Amino acid sequence: DIQMTQSPASLSASLEEIVTITCQASQDIGNWLSWYQQKPGKSPQLLIYGATSLADGVPSRFSGSRSGTQYSLKISRLQVEDIGIYYCLQAYSAPYTFGAGTKLELK
Amino acid sequence: EVQLVESGGGLVQPGGSLKLSCVASGFTFRDYWMNWVRQAPGKTMEWIGDIKPDGSNTNYAPSVKNRFTISRDNAKSILYLQMSNMRSDYTATYYCARGGITPFDYWGQGVMVTVSS
Numbered sequence: 001d002i003q004m005t006q007s008p009a010s011l012s013a014s015l016e017e018i019v020t021i022t023c024q025a026s027q028d029i030g031n032w033l034s035w036y037q038q039k040p041g042k043s044p045q046l047l048i049y050g051a052t053s054l055a056d057g058v059p060s061r062f063s064g065s066r067s068g069t070q071y072s073l074k075i076s077r078l079q080v081e082d083i084g085i086y087y088c089l090q091a092y093s094a095p096y097t098f099g100a101g102t103k104l105e106l107k
Numbered sequence: 108e109v110q111l112v113e114s115g116g117g118l119v120q121p122g123g124s125l126k127l128s129c130v131a132s133g134f135t136f137r138d139y140w141m142n143w144v145r146q147a148p149g150k151t152m153e154w155i156g157d158i159k160p161d162g163s164n165t166n167y168a169p170s171v172k173n174r175f176t177i178s179r180d181n182a183k184s185i186l187y188l189q190m191s192n193m194r195s196d197y198t199a200t201y202y203c204a205r206g207g208i209t210p211f212d213y214w215g216q217g218v219m220v221t222v223s224s
Contacts (some may be wrong), residue, residue: 095166
């Protein structure tokens with residue numbers, strides 16, 4: 001199985017700050033990497049797919065990048081509504097696997 | 108508007124069975140792979156399995172193989188998850204999610220399943 005190592009586990013940041021979350025894949029997954037935001041009691045919402053493509057309706061302050069088997073989600077200017085838990089997902093090879101999550105809080 | 112609505116959750120005893128449904132609307136259901144994903148309380152998500160658009164092929168996570176069965180009714184746009192011989196660690200919120208070129212792009216609201224005596 002492909003392991004997705006996500007970091008950090010938690011993050012405290014100020015409004016307007018730049019935030020970066022990373023996922024390291026245990027093997028090549030190409031661009032089959034997605035990022036999700038989840039708020040309490042809600043289902044995950046797609047932010048980024050194909051490692052770098054912004055999902056419909058997602059603010060442009062969110063962006064994704066890839067360097068080899070390391071993937072990053074960047075929030076350029078943190079807003080209040082960005083608070084939640086973020087997950088990465090590899091859909092390259094079954095069983096598809098998620099990162100452990102990053103809890104993003106306001107400082 | 109794409110919508111996925113799960114139902115069928117509840118309390119089940121260890122060793123028991125339960126069948127979840129996911130009603131799809133707003134897209135051509137028969138054209139898409141569909142997935143089931145679960146999330147135990149306070150934990151990350153775990154992919155359970157998926158099913159091909161025509162229902163001819165399914166894939167499962169090792170943790171649920173031979174216990175869970177995914178099926179679909181394309182005429183009714185419904186995805187199913189039959190769970191049997193359930194264990195307490197199957198307690199989770201279960202989601203259906205659409206597959207395809209942009210996998211897991213839409214998710215249902217989730218349904219809670221509690222396995223307890």
